[in-house]
């Protein structure tokens with residue numbers, strides 16, 4: 001029976017609810033023969049998940065064959081996937097070629113960058129998924145192969161279907177079991193664990209013993225958007241080892257230039273925004289502190305003095321009737337924007353600490369500043 005101790009599952013690091021759910025799904029799906037579609041931005045771990053699916057089934061005793069659909073020229077892709085018979089084209093190998101599907105017989109074919117698969121081959125892949133048969137170039141008899149297909153893409157297949165760049169029948173065939181791997185910026189709680197697991201082998205490789213990140217680096221890692229996801233995080237740490245000069249922790253100056261640059265731009269931008277937004281916020285009448293926000297956003301000092309008891313609360317402050325009157329005449333998005341702006345204006349007037357306010361609202365400081373910019377500058 002599979003457990004979370006399965007080494008390939010264990011190599012997927014993360015304890016965010018999204019990753020835990022995905023690991024559960026892998027444990028459940030891996031032993032079955034279902035075709036699986038892995039989606040997610042670059043560097044999110046699609047290949048890692050593909051391998052976990054392979055390792056989690058009895059197919060692990062047979063080959064895991066990766067095909068990068070983007071890297072093989074279109075005219076060679078068909079023979080690469082399905083093989084060819086000897087003499088079927090000039091320049092072909094003596095004895096012909098089995099093709100990746102036949103090589104993977106009993107195992108898994110991992111079709112990476114699936115969106116790059118040309119339309120003609122999409123039709124052949126669909127046929128394979130339905131019939132489990134391949135036909136080599138230059139042969140008339142199809143051959144049966146037992147292969148599980150796991151495909152990955154960072155493209156939006158539904159959109160490609162709309163633009164007729166991807167066959168809808170193949171899309172629906174593949175979309176039965178889809179594992180969507182979220183970007184790292186949406187599961188930031190995984191970052192410390194990922195760093196920890198990357199630091200171990202990097203210390204061995206570079207002969208250091210540094211297991212801590214400075215507070216500044218932690219803060220930066222927690223706010224940077226990580227467009228390259230886990231791969232980018234790993235590369236940033238590896239780059240830090242190149243610049244590391246001994247000591248207790250990895251500090252800002254060890255990080256690659258682009259990250260330091262991003263950080264200083266952020267600091268400047270925040271300072272500028274603070275300056276731009278501040279006068280607007282102060283125009284709110286109730287600018288004196290009304291309550292100290294706690295994590296759940298409730299009034300933590302409500303039970304204080306009489307004067308505190310009489311202070312207005314957000315519920316009274318919001319112009320509910322105004323929003324109600326907008327319903328039917330304004331799009332919902334516009335109503336929500338106005339309401340969000342009013343809530344923010346109120347909270348910003350009463351909570352000068354932006355980090356605290358962002359935490360209370362459950363958003364990053366950057367997100368808060370973006371909203372401030374959107375509504376008040």
Ligand SMILES: Nc1ncnc2c1ncn2[C@@H]1O[C@H](COP(=O)(O)OP(=O)(O)OP(=O)(O)O)[C@@H](O)[C@H]1O
Pocket residue numbers: 011012013014040041042043044045046047048049154194230231234
């Ligand atoms: N959750 C994770 N735990 C540990 N390592 C991870 C995790 N996710 C990704 N990685 C590591 O990050 C790197 C990128 O992962 P992978 O190659 O699987 O990404 P990908 O989604 O296939 O990216 P691309 O779309 O660019 O091909 C690999 O070194 C992988 O081991």
Ligand SMILES: [Mg+2]
Pocket residue numbers: 046047112
């Ligand atoms: Mg990949």
